[in-house]
Amino acid sequence: MPSTPELPELTELTELTELTEVLDALQYSDNPSGFLALNTGNEVFTAPGLRGAVVYRTAGRYLVQFAGPLAPDADYEALLARFTDFAAERRKRILAVQLQRADADIYAGRGFTVNQIGASYAIDLERFTLRGAPFVKLRNKISRARRSGLVVEEVEPGAWARELDDIDGQWLRAKGRHTKELNFLVGERGGAGDAQRRLFLGRLDGTPVAYITYAPVHGSRPGLLHDLTRRRPEVPPGVMETINVTAIERFTEEGAGWLHLGFTPFTGLDEQYETPGSSPFVRRIVAFLATHGEAVYPAATQLAYKQKWGPHTVLPEYIAFQGRPRPGAVWRLMRTANAV
Template structure:
């Protein structure tokens, strides 16, 4: 039997104790639902989408309790005549799901920088340094700001950013972070200005687990922003986060990238693999993977971590379309 729905503060404490997914903080996004089981210290984050309960990341609990929590969540889904579709699973999650009867496929990868080893010195960063310097010569000033204090300015920038995406563009949800909300004070926000006007910003969310640090999350820039603005903001943030003792900077999950047959677990669906590869080659209108990866590879990440999706039972095209609709990609 599920226990009472936890408050957001309790979910955050569970993430601090057990989360080992660099995107776990996104489980605190608005409209996320939570499942808990009596006698287990942990939770499952999910959203309801048609016939599916779409689980975000694996069960957040101690290793010994994760199988029982997942089993209880599946029973909860069945009681509502739903199936479970899990996204952004880590490689360490795949055995739990595959042995539980899920079909598991690689969906993409996340990228991370070990800040203790990071430097912009050397020939391979010449172009990046030049872009950052050019942004500085344009008058760019980067500051760390209180999200609430600059909300009106950033909301206006968000509108400009979305208009620049085209008439039918939509803002992605669910698998990307948020700038506002109850947990906004837990994030760190770095804002770039030229002549006092906001030209771009990056929001960073905390990361727990074996690679603790910060997640390079929500990014926005004005259409007229000069080249190098986002790189300069991130470089400024790296310095600040490093000085505060952060271990890792996670550049986030990018779907349809770093795909490798060697990463597919036993029992992976050939049909899903074909769809994911097709989107990798032709899906820029769904998600700008190539642009995202190009930005991330500029920083020469130290870790490229495969991430997975898992279908309860046999996968279907309908489940994939439901997931894309939930993420506002279609």
């Protein structure tokens, strides 16, 4: 067995070298949530002679991988093969989540069991409009929020930190005392990628009451990812929508291309999206969570918010198990995401 030093180093995304490697690798990603690779706590795998990086977290017997390899086509499969060897040397199994369809086909071809787990939603800003009957309720909510005196402005990511921490705390407490804040598959405030994010803040009578962060997106639909949304429980209806439409107007002026509304698990499920060899067991679990999983993730609420913007495309997203799916792998994923 090769000694550990002969393998690429296992490192956490904290040092400038790893940050630079992931930022460089993101240019190859066609995953609209790719920027989450920079989240605090992620680990980075690279291989000498190959471009790109694999981002993951260690969870018991598993390496829980975020997205597919962030790599150019010429190096993609070789990097995946090296990462698979890396896991085997450490007697770990790979569990990959938020794969795109192109990733899913490659993983299935390498013997992984791959199933659809949800979908992501995106707005083509060149075609976006709030005109017409379908958007009457949304227009009215935005109008009421503006009449309430709401002021929305873009601020530096590090600004108003104490006030935003307070908003975060109130938002989480309003979810219930047993609710945990999700991580890994959602963005963060602060951390290695903070300087790349954009922050739109809503204030009433000068006091910050809500905010939304946006992250850059590369690939075939470049633009921004609508990421964290936080608000005080008492804010009037329409505040979040007004913040988002203000950001949309800014991004449209800049020619941003697309606004991605992000991944929502257990939604957009369709047999036509499944890959050959997908697991009936996993399909049953995902279907059950789609119907009864609000305690794990508020998918219905998230989907309703995204659909009100009239997204122009729905992209299926996948989970891949190395070998046969095991309940322990799903548990590890949920623990990694802080869902349980």
